[in-house]
Amino acid sequence: MALTMLNELLLEDPSPSMLLYQVSKPAKLDTLNYQSNFMQDIFAHFPDTLFIHRTYNPTGKVLYTFLVDGPQVQLEGHLARTVYFAIPAKEDAEGLTQMFQVFKMFNPAWEKVCTILVDPYFFPLPILAMEFPKAEVLPSAFHICKFLQDKFYQLSLEQPVKQVLLTALQSTMCSATAGNLRKLHALLSNCIPPDQLTKQHSYWLLNDRIWLAHRRRSQAESSHYFQGLEVTTRILSQFFGTTPSVEQGITSLLRFMQQNSGDKAVLSLGLSPQSNCAPSDVSPQSPKVEQLVEDCIQHSLHTICTEPAAQLCLGELAVVQKSMQLIGSGSEKVNVQILEDTHRVQPQPPASCNCYFNQAFHLPCRHILAMLSARHQVLQPNMLPPQWTADCAASLDDILGSKCSENLDKHLAVALLTEQVGQLLQHCSQEEFELRYSTLRRLADIWIGPYEQVQL
DSSP states (O other): OHHHHHHHHHHHOSSOEEEEEEEOTTSOEEEEEEEEHHHHHHHHHSOSEEEEEEEEOTTSOEEEEEEEESTTOOOOSTTTTEEEEEEOSSSSHHHHHHHHHHHHHHOGGGGGOOEEEEOTTOOOHHHHHHHSTTOEEEEOHHHHHHHHHHHHHHSOOOHHHHHHHHHHHHHHHHOOOHHHHHHHHHHHHHHSOGGGSOTTHHHHHHOHHHHHHHHTSOHHHHHHHHHHHHHHHHHHIIIIISOSOHHHHHHHHHHHHHHHSTHHHHHHHTOOOSOOOOOOOOOTTSHHHHHHHHHHHHHHHHHHBOHHHHHHHHHHHHHHHTSOEEEEEOSSOEEEEETTEEEEEEOSSSOEESSHHHHHHOSOOHHHHHHHHHTTOOOOGGGSOGGGBTTOOOOHHHHHTSHHHHHHHHHHHHHHHHHHHHHHHHTSOHHHHHHHHHHHHHHHHHHTOTTSOOOO
């Protein structure tokens, strides 16, 4: 059934596409190579730098995603820089050689590839060198930063040390200067035990060739670059990396590609697709539809909410409009990520989120509004408490200056401090724990009295 869906997907594609796949005896997908006409045009326009990302499926199959890279590539939209998908039969010399040769067969511009960026543990480097003899193969800055970030969270580091490392890493991502790289290298050497640190970290951080192209970007461009790749890799993992069926995963991914990129990326380049097909209908994620959805959300805010509530929510919506969102649906809750902050949304009325804004004001925050925008929905009266509805005439000063809001702010401040103290107690040695706990015990005895039972 999944293979039938693949063929149907090819027929639905508004532009000519190349889809080659091979099926094994038990009717399982063995190999796959996919490239739409739009993807081929993008690669022909930006062939200098090729970025290769691997996504592993629970069955053991690997999806190779080819993207164009470089400071000159300015494409908007999820997966807009993707130019090729491939699933080799096996990750051995024969399977990968065949995969690269098929890619070259359908892309004459491969000879113009000067740089190939891969993850630091990309093992088939000799095959790449053989198939792309003129290209320089380097570890990608994105994969290096992702590896280090995951490493910081995996290690049992104290919270202040972890925060210093993450801040230094973020500074390097936004501005890959030689000074920032040396600072990060020194922090890694001093803060992480040698046996827990990869031997390649010096090469990753002190090799100027890895960071040269990235250094040409401004801080805003660097931030946008990393955020875009983060969204792209999460989408690949969401569709292909978590689905037990390889066929179903790749079919869902290709359908997502057709609905959310394709002609938009080509039109943004000013290229003319090599096809006589009439323009397709506006996709669900086109700018016109997005603007219409946002206008409807604004109208619903003004209609349902009091004016102070509408102004607060419109400020949250403005943040959403300028940010990238990744919406992941679950059985009961929805995961919403805006830039680097991840929050948990409860979509069932009354909608709630664990962010400070929603907890403090009980109003639809940017995460709830992002969910509504992604689902093409509008605000409903049962999604906010009665005191914020249009029937309530309370002013913003009355609500924010009320005793209730003051107590709520105190409660949230105490809750935040409690969480921070709890994290510090959990991530310290036994000796430090005893010292910190005894200090808290003394403070509790002074404030409350030693004769009352206090749960710390």
